[in-house]
Amino acid sequence: MIFPSSTRHRARLLACLASTALAAPALAQEQAGELPVITITGGQAGSITVLTPEQARARLDLIPGGVALVTADQWRDTPATTIKDMLDYVPGVFAQPKWGEDTRLSIRGSGVSRNAHLRGVTLYQDGVPLSFTDGGGDFQEIDPTSYQYVEVFKGANGYQYGANALGGAINFVSPTGRSNPGLGVRLDAGSFDFYRLQSNVGGVNGAFDGYVTGSYISQGGFRDHSSGTNARGSANFGWQANENIETRFYFNATDVQQDIPGAVSKYxxxxxxxxxxxxxxxxxxxxxxxxxxxxxxxxFILADTTRLDVGVYYNDKSLVHPIFQVLDYGYQDYGAFTRLVDERVIGGFKNRLVAGVNYGTGTVDAQRYTNVYGNAANLVYMSTDEATTTTVYAEDNLYLTDQFALVAAFQYLDASLGRLAYLGTVSGGNDYQLFLPKGGFIWELGPDAQLFGNVSRSGEAPTFSELTNFAVGDIANLKAQTATTAEIGSRGRTPTFSWDVSLYRSWVENELQCQDTGVLMGLTCTVVNLSNTIHQGLEAGANWNFLQGLAVTSPSAAPDGLWLNFAYTYSDFFFDNDPVWGNNQLPGIPRHYLRAELLYKHPSGFYAGPNVEWVPLAYFVDDANTLNTSPYALLNFKMGYEPPGGRFSVYLDARNLFNEAYIASVAVTGRAAPNQALFEPGNGRALYVGTKMTF
Structure with a gap:
């Protein structure tokens, strides 16, 4: 990793090197007073394919925009069933549960109109594409107990993975047998008949390591008709041929059976x-x-300056989805990727180049039947959809000084989507080609503080669910959504305080909006291209240990203390002189969203404190700005005990203590009727307890 001469980068690099075969020469250089400039991680002591959280955080510091890393200890002692539990304290991320493990997710307004399925954010597992080839995705297959940390790349800051969507990318990183040896078991139970059993085992045998985990969830649900079960398992097995080569195989399986309560009126x-x-x-x-x-x-560690990752993947998925019709869809996705990281001195300047290619192709065998009390009756629709996507990308950091780097990047996206019709529709397709450049800078203000900025282009083709025009039954002729984003921000940390702040403005063209028709309960919609829109906002997060030594004052013991953790997101999204809607606010997301937690921590492992979720202003659910939600504030409380060593923990998590009735998620439309079913209520008062043991 490139190593500008700052205390933070020196400490981080040496920490990364300490677990690799390259550590000894680098430490010798440091002791001799020579600054190690370039290193590529490798070695027998740790995994080559999966970075440690410290290595991943150091890599994120090389990105000139909003990024975040969240480790599992931040959601481990919670019920942790949805992506909201994982990313609740990442500013810029708006995630709200609907039912079961399904979640409505938006980053910087990506897919803000989608109340079903994911769009505008690309998902990865350990750098391997997890989203469908057409750009869509779901959350039911994401098990928070299966990952050791999550990387969030906001906006056009996922270029290093080939992500090109407005919302950026999320990379879920798995434990390995090297990072998590031993046997673990956890039990959770709580309100609304919630039960979970999870277990994992990992270990190392010479050059081989493996990690296997599985979980089973059963819940009745807060709302009527929202019960479900979810069985998920995952495993990865690695082999280090030598200190410079490692291959790792990943396996995931999911079985979800989930009732859907649906959207209702505001009242x-x-x-x-x-x-x-x-x-x-x-x-x-x-x-x-x-x-x-x-x-x-x-x-492959090709040299001290060059690393190469290559991989392949295959997904097979069956969806049986009784809604207005019974959808019986079969998905098959497969693809390959390669990614090169080269770090060297060029003309006397340190330089880091990341370049790669992602290729994916997939088919959807779609059949729809009339719905008779939840059972499939007459076949009314049949088609085969095929998507092929190729992304070529590169990002280069050129350090003009040890403290200042210029960053230049580009992506080229070639997407082809086609439909072969058999019944109920017509054949057709669309092709999209997008060139997406980026320029930015990173400036080391001090040993542990950065200023960064960039101007970037993002673009995304419609997914198949958006190209399906339910109004007429044909494939829609939609344009790709593109945006130009300007961003500036700062991040840094001290022993007692860390911060992450970004200010951005996106000029969006042909924004894809899912408009609820008013008859399909928010699960299907007609997608249109809007005219010009603006997404601008402020993302601010901090973690502050502002009081120490409240009860533990001995100089020989670690102090206790109070920690304040907060994430504030300001979202100002609006039409830009639209011929119909003028400068109305874009619907679907609150202007202000705050998560804050005050936690007392004792060195014995005891912790306790309240936390809040606050939406102080209602937000609109239609382009006409005639119908809105309601403001709300939720008070929660958690406490637990995890003695040093981490082999045992117990927690209590109380949510919505005042039993506030509030709206967690919405569908959007052009002009809403007063009683239109567009609203998903949030959960009432709930109490969860759990324990985790490691052997």
């Missing part, structure tokens, strides 16, 4: 939040998923 959401939509009950709306995923990633 029902606030006055009878446990109610399900009557249509959902009558037609037994469900989302049932069975999936298997296999992947391989191989890393």
């Amino acid at each position: 029902v959401a606030l006055h009878s939040p446990q109610s399900a939509n009557p249509t959902n009950v009558a037609l037994d709306y469900e989302r049932n998923i069975q999936s298997v995923r296999v992947a391989n990633k191989t890393s």
Whole structure:
């Protein structure tokens, strides 16, 4: 990794090197007073394919934009069933649960109109593409107990993985047998008949290591018709051929059976939040998923200056989805990728180049039947959809000084989506080619502080679910959504304080908006290209140990203390002189969103404290700005005990203590009717307990 001469980078690099075969010569250089300039991680003591959190954090510091790393200890002692539990304290991320493990996610306004499925954020597992080839995705297959940390690349800051969407990318990183040896078991139980059993085992045998984990969740759900079960398992097995080569195989399997309560009117959401939509009950709306995923990633340390990652993946997924019709879809996705990192001195300047290619292709065999009380009756639709996507990308950091780097990047996206019709639709397709450049800088203000900025282009083709025009049954002729974003920010840390702040403005063209039709309960919609829109906002997060030594004052013991952790997101999204909507606010996301926690921590392992979730202003659910949500504030409390060593822990997590009726998620539309079913109520008062043991 490039090593500018700052205390933070020196300490981080040496920490990374300490677990590698390259550590000894680098430490010798340091002791001799020569600054090690370039290193590539490798070695028998740790995994080559999977970076440690410290290595990953040091790599994120080379990105000139909003990024975040969240380790598992921040969500481990919670019920942790959704991506909201994982990313709740990342500013810029708006994640709200709907039912079961499904979540509505938006980063900087990406896919803000989507109330079903994911768009605008690309998902990865250990750097291997996890999203579908067409750009869509789901969260039911994400098990928070299966990952050791998560990387979040906000906006066009995921160029180093080939991500090109407005919302950026999320990379879920797995433990390995080297990082998590031993046997672990956890039990959780709580309100609304929530139960979970999870277990994992990992170990190392010479050049081989392995890690296997599995979990089973059963829950009745807060709302009527929202019960479900979820069985998930994952494993990875690695082999280090030598200190410079490692290959790792990944396996994932999921079986989800989930009822869907559906969207309701605003009045029902606030006055009878446990109610399900009557249509959902009558037609037994469900989302049932069975999936298997296999992947391989191989890393080569070609030289002290060059690293190469290559890999392949295959996904097989079955979706049986009774909604307005019974959807019976079969997905098959496969692809390959390669990524080169080269770090060397060029013309007397330190330089870091990342370049790669992602290729994916996939098919969807789609059949739809009339829904008779949740059962499939007459076949009314049949097609085969095929998507092929190729992304070529490169990003280069050129250090003009040890403290200042210029960053230049580009991506080229070639996406082809086609449909072969058999029944109920017509054949067709669209092709998209996008060139997406980026320029930025990183300035080391001090040993542990950075200023960064960039101007970038992002772009994304419509997914198949968006190209499916339910109004007429044909494939829609939609344009790709593109945006130009300017961003500036700062991040840094001291022993008692860390911060991460970004200010951005995006000029979006042809924004893809999912407009609820008012008859399909927010699960299907007609997607349109909007005219010019603006997404601008402020993302601010901090963690502050502002009081120490409250009860433990002995100089020989670690002090106790109070920690304040908060994440504030300001989102100002609006039409830019639209011929119909003028400068109205874009619907679907609150202007202000705050998560804050005050936690007392004792060196014995005891911790306790309150936390809040606050949306102080209602936000609109339609382009016409005629119907809005309601502001809310939730008070929560958690406490637990995890003695030093981490082999045992117990927690209590109390949520929504005042039993506030509030709206967690919405569908959006052009002009809403007063009682239109667009609102998903949040959960009422809940209490969860759990314990984890490691042997």
